[in-house]
Amino acid sequence: MFCTLRILIGSIFIASSVGKLLAPYQNFLYMVQAYELLPSWAEVLVAQVLPWMEIMIGVFLVAGLWTSWALRGAVLLFGIFVVVLGQALLRGLPLESCGCFGAGLHLKPQTVLILDSLSLIITFLLLRNPASTQRFSLDSYFNKS
Numbered sequence: 426m427f428c429t430l431r432i433l434i435g436s437i438f439i440a441s442s443v444g445k446l447l448a449p450y451q452n453f454l455y456m457v458q459a460y461e462l463l464p465s466w467a468e469v470l471v472a473q474v475l476p477w478m479e480i481m482i483g484v485f486l487v488a489g490l491w492t493s494w495a496l497r498g499a500v501l502l503f504g505i506f507v508v509v510l511g512q513a514l515l516r517g518l519p520l521e522s523c524g525c526f527g528a529g530l531h532l533k534p535q536t537v538l539i540l541d542s543l544s545l546i547i548t549f550l551l552l553r554n555p556a557s558t559q560r561f562s563l564d565s566y567f568n569k570s
Contacts (some may be wrong), residue, residue: 489562
């Protein structure tokens with residue numbers, strides 16, 4: 426069960442990054458700017474770097490390579506996502522979509538806040554049970570050698 430959840434969390438990160446990476450980064454930059462949280466130089470940095478972080482974490486989780494580090498990265502990103510979405514909702518920012526999956530999938534920020542919160546809890550559980558996430562992973566393959 427835990428390996429399935431590891432692959433699910435990784436797949437979420439991959440799906441989230443693909444739409445952003447296939448489009449010009451300015452599309453995602455517009456969504457980052459809508460949160461009115463960062464200075465302009467940091468918005469550009471986030472728009473350029475975050476999709477690459479998401480795809481790396483997702484691939485590592487799906488493959489089960491350096492799983493504990495990938496789970497730590499996932500906890501960090503989900504935590505950031507929950508805080509950013511929460512503050513946007515509390516401030517009443519007029520966001521029609523969270524921008525989480527690029528232009529391909531439009532989800533309301535309220536829905537994504539719930540999904541990210543659940544994903545954060547699941548990722549914490551996976552991180553607390555590292556041995557159970559090793560099934561069907563490259564980590565377990567390399568540890569046999």
